[in-house]
Amino acid sequence: MDVEVKLNTVNMMVWVHKECDVIEEEALTKLQEAWDSSEQKDECIVRLNDLEGTYWMGTEIGHGFQGVTLGVDGSCKDGRMGSGCCKFWEKGKGKCVQVCREDEGTSSNKPELGGVVLTLQSAALSEDALLLYNNETVLRIIRKWVGQGGKTTFDTAKDADILQEIICLLTQRVRAGRATFLIKVKSYRGELINERAETLAEEGRTISDDDKR
Numbered sequence: 001m002d003v004e005v006k007l008n009t010v011n012m013m014v015w016v017h018k019e020c021d022v023i024e025e026e027a028l029t030k031l032q033e034a035w036d037s038s039e040q041k042d043e044c045i046v047r048l049n050d051l052e053g054t055y056w057m058g059t060e061i062g063h064g065f066q067g068v069t070l071g072v073d074g075s076c077k078d079g080r081m082g083s084g085c086c087k088f089w090e091k092g093k094g095k096c097v098q099v100c101r102e103d104e105g106t107s108s109n110k111p112e113l114g115g116v117v118l119t120l121q122s123a124a125l126s127e128d129a130l131l132l133y134n135n136e137t138v139l140r141i142i143r144k145w146v147g148q149g150g151k152t153t154f155d156t157a158k159d160a161d162i163l164q165e166i167i168c169l170l171t172q173r174v175r176a177g178r179a180t181f182l183i184k185v186k187s188y189r190g191e192l193i194n195e196r197a198e199t200l201a202e203e204g205r206t207i208s209d210d211d212k213r
Helices: 023-034 050-057 109-122 137-141 160-175 193-204
Strands: 067-078 082-086 097-100 131-135 180-184
Touching: 023 067, 023 137, 067 109, 067 193, 082 109, 097 109, 097 160, 109 131, 109 137, 109 160, 131 160, 131 193, 137 160, 137 193, 160 180
Parallel strands: 067 131, 131 180
Antiparallel strands: 067 082, 082 097
């Protein structure tokens, strides 16, 4: 078989219906903006009306929570770590930080735990919170401290100072009578809030060393 390989010269194609004779100017403008965009990820807008509402309510996150919904992620690459979090419905907003202590060695869990702290700090004590993570290991680490009384200790825990801050923030929420749900979601499924948190975590890695935490 004679197979010829050639590098594709474009990374996107636009398909239209064969019976489409006229395209509105607004649609053409949006297509041009998407074509010219330098962003590495597709942008996604959640609409909870009509058929789109049915679709989004059936996704893993659901988008029907009555309190605040936050996404969180951590990034570890090239010896630098970053954490990011964002609130659902707040387009373009979010928080990101560079996580320090690289001299102790980098790991994926450290920036993920830092992201938990950042997320809990962003959740007001006046509302219930739904926190969405894609790292199951981090949730297991936190779960060990639920209902364990005085038997658990920070002496042997990795990243004990970050974990201690997480426990303190969760305790504050319990005392305020607010529910906090920590939910594992799958990665790379196009969930808007998860993708945004990942982008923020990557931005956190590039923050100046003078501003790292």
